[in-house]
Amino acid sequence: MRITLDFWSVLSEWPLLVKGVAWTLALTLIATVIGVGFGIACAWVRSQNTRAPGWLQWVVGTYVELIRNTPFIVQLFFIFFGLPAAGVKLTPEVASIIAMVINLGAYSTEIIRAGIDATPKGQIEAAVSLALNRMQTFTRVVLPPALKKVWPSLVSQIIIVMLGSAVCGQISTQELSYAANLIQSRNFRAFEAFIIATLVYLSLSVGMRRLLNWLGPRFFFGR
């Protein structure tokens, strides 16, 4: 038995692949910025060092556990197919971004909280004795070293969300896996199309890890 592979017929559709990569990166970028920001806010609520109101802690805790214990694809389907029944209509792209933000927000809450809880008590006391208010203490004293401590896990989580965005093609967001699907439906070279898409994802995740590890110390928390 002979297996013939024809990668060329897939590669000749490169404009579709490029467009897919652009969408994947755009979704990831937006989801990362909003999601991590949201995660920081929720981590502030959940941390023991900050005294947030009890009901708010309960709301955030429920949110985190609900998201962390359900699959991303179900969250996505709920937002895209379920919410219109409740009167909220969304385009596939917006639904994808919302799902990714909510997902990353929950995971980054737990990651960042671990960093915040590891802050030595003396540092907070020192900040208070320097007359910094609660906001200043959090953004200037607690958060930067907390981010530094958890940066590797946060980077891994961002990459997991990027890889998870492959599922968004199922609701016809035109990202990379959607492009691969489209190509294979045109030329029936399914295996080759998915091999190429997989290799692109692999290089994206390697490249993103390098980039974020370089960015972190320079822009977010100092060396």
Add this chain to the structure above:
Amino acid sequence: MVEFSVWDILRNLLGAAQWTVYLSLIAFIGGGIVGLLLLILRLSKARGADTFVGGYVQLFQGTPLLMQLFLAYFGIALFGINTSAWVAASVALTLYTSAFLTEIWRGCVAAIPKGQWEASSSLALSFGEQLRHIVLPQAIKIAIPPTVGFLVQVIKGTALASVIGFIELTKAGTMISNATFKPFVVYSCVALMYFVLCFPVSLYAKSLERKMNAVRR
């Protein structure tokens, strides 16, 4: 027109949920066996083993599970074997799980002090005996909490098998919502069932972790 009550939806979803459980178990057990073999291969310090296993882990952790499922589905078919979604999903999820478990367990073995290896080899234990009597019994203790925690990831991962047509909880949810036109209720129920499956496992993993930290302190 037939009216579907919430009870009808729940009953049908419950029937599908058992396939989620079976698939999770297959992936977890299969992945555990393959992961253990990869771990032993890596520890044996055979030439090229470290590079091979490292590349394997990178490959499966650096690509989407969805792509792995598609590749298994279309790749096995390429060899002229008639694949069912069952086989493709089991193969892909097993390999995916094995990559993660072997990496988790490698960390646990690395946490065993080097002196244990040296002492056991000075007692003339062979590599297999060292693993069986000295290293693995200690490593297993550290390995249990993160392994249980990873089971949650496996259960959630099986949801993607719905995309290649394996009928489990998510796929059943899609089918039922197409039949009943009640996507809001159906997907809420689906999410709730995953939560009921995963949350106790998460809690158990957390309590194991806490217990272990208490011992170490």
